[in-house]
Amino acid sequence: MKRTVEVLPDQTALIARSLDLILTKLDTAIKQQGRFTIALSGGSTPKPLYEAIANQKLPWDKIHVFWGDERYVPADHPDSNELMARRAWLDRVDIPRANIHAVPTLDNNPALSAANYEQHLQAFFNSAPGEFPALDVVLLGMGDDAHTASLFPHTEALQVRDRLITVGNKDGNPRITFTYPFINAARSVIFVVAGANKRPALAQVFAPSADDLAYPSRLIQPQGELLWLLDAAAGAELTV
Numbered sequence: 001m002k003r004t005v006e007v008l009p010d011q012t013a014l015i016a017r018s019l020d021l022i023l024t025k026l027d028t029a030i031k032q033q034g035r036f037t038i039a040l041s042g043g044s045t046p047k048p049l050y051e052a053i054a055n056q057k058l059p060w061d062k063i064h065v066f067w068g069d070e071r072y073v074p075a076d077h078p079d080s081n082e083l084m085a086r087r088a089w090l091d092r093v094d095i096p097r098a099n100i101h102a103v104p105t106l107d108n109n110p111a112l113s114a115a116n117y118e119q120h121l122q123a124f125f126n127s128a129p130g131e132f133p134a135l136d137v138v139l140l141g142m143g144d145d146a147h148t149a150s151l152f153p154h155t156e157a158l159q160v161r162d163r164l165i166t167v168g169n170k171d172g173n174p175r176i177t178f179t180y181p182f183i184n185a186a187r188s189v190i191f192v193v194a195g196a197n198k199r200p201a202l203a204q205v206f207a208p209s210a211d212d213l214a215y216p217s218r219l220i221q222p223q224g225e226l227l228w229l230l231d232a233a234a235g236a237e238l239t240v
């Protein structure tokens with residue numbers, strides 16, 4: 001694993017650098033394999049990044065968008081990660097509907113939704129059960145409790161190692177999430193983290209030793225590239 005940490009002066013520079021990196025990887029992926037696959041994170045940090053991507057002139061028919069995690073709500077619910085990404089980006093560009101691989105959340109059965117999303121991914125990547133296909137980019141945020149995607153501290157989702165998708169749990173509310181082994185199969189994992197409130201969690205994630213189950217972002221150790229993009233508020237005091 002190649003780990004790189006970049007601390008940008010402010011959130012504007014953080015988003016600009018994140019955009020630059022993603023565009024470079026997008027261009028390389030399309031040149032090499034004719035398509036680009038990315039899993040999006042939710043929360044608030046990536047919204048300006050998605051807005052910036054929407055302003056680019058890109059070969060949208062070659063770009064496939066997935067979600068690394070999703071709240072278990074309808075796609076028109078204000079908490080939906082899909083809704084945020086559609087409003088900021090996807091509904092503003094000519095990306096084919098078939099290229100938007102949204103998480104099913106209407107089965108009224110999170111375990112069934114997770115299984116269905118997994119089957120969708122396996123079909124898309126033509127991968128066999130037990131195989132972890134590699135996305136070009138998995139974009140991640142990190143909570144102030146060091147969770148990432150919907151892999152929350154001391155939850156069952158952290159124990160799932162033989163699936164692509166599982167059910168996360170945030171304060172008793174179900175989420176659909178990539179498992180950490182599936183995230184780790186990605187060619188590039190990019191964390192985009194901003195804000196002083198993330199400092200304590202970052203210190204634990206980067207500590208030489210700490211409890212991975214208490215700080216789940218520690219579990220993200222991809223075979224490929226791991227990039228941490230931080231604004232100064234989050235990363236200024238970090239020792240790596």
Ligand SMILES: O=C(O)[C@H](O)[C@@H](O)[C@H](O)[C@H](O)COP(=O)(O)O
Pocket residue numbers: 041042043044045046069070071081140141142143147148149150
């Ligand atoms: O569904 C979600 O909420 C996200 O995928 C989650 O993992 C998010 O990335 C972190 O909670 C950071 O969120 P902020 O960017 O809002 O701090």
